[in-house]
Amino acid sequence: MRPLKISIEDKDDYSIVKLSGASRAVNKQSEEVTIIRETFRELSKQGKSKILLDLQDADYLSSNTIGAILSGNSIIKKIGGKIVIYNANDYIMNIFNIVQLNKVIPICKTFDEALEEVNRT
Numbered sequence: 343m344r345p346l347k348i349s350i351e352d353k354d355d356y357s358i359v360k361l362s363g364a365s366r367a368v369n370k371q372s373e374e375v376t377i378i379r380e381t382f383r384e385l386s387k388q389g390k391s392k393i394l395l396d397l398q399d400a401d402y403l404s405s406n407t408i409g410a411i412l413s414g415n416s417i418i419k420k421i422g423g424k425i426v427i428y429n430a431n432d433y434i435m436n437i438f439n440i441v442q443l444n445k446v447i448p449i450c451k452t453f454d455e456a457l458e459e460v461n462r463t
Contacts, residue, residue: 391423
C-alpha cells in the first residue's frame with residue numbers, strides 16, 4: 343500500500359485537505375498522526391475555519407488516524423469552524439459507520455454536497 347500523504351489546497355473561503363494512500367499509524371505519537379493534527383492546528387492559526395477533507399485517494403485509515411481527524415475537528419470547532427468529510431471509499435465508510443463518526447463530523451459523498459454542508463451554519 344502507498345504511504346499516507348497530506349496536501350492542502352486553499353480556496354477563497356475554504357480549504358481542501360486531501361489524504362491519499364494508507365495510514366499505518368500504530369499509536370497516537372506516529373508521525374502521520376502528528377502531521378494531521380499539526381495540519382489542522384496550522385489551518386486554525388491561519389483562520390481557516392471551513393475545511394473539506396477529501397478522502398478520494400485514501401485507501402485505509404487506522405484508528406489513530408481517525409482519532410487525529412477527530413482532534414482536528416475539535417481544533418477547528420474552537421475557532422467556530424467546521425470539517426466536512428467527502429469522497430470516502432466503501433471500506434472507509436464502513437469503518438466510519440461502525441464508529442458513528444457521522445454523529446460528530448458531517449460526511450458527504452461528493453464535493454458539491456460537502457461544500458454546501460460546510461457553508462451551513
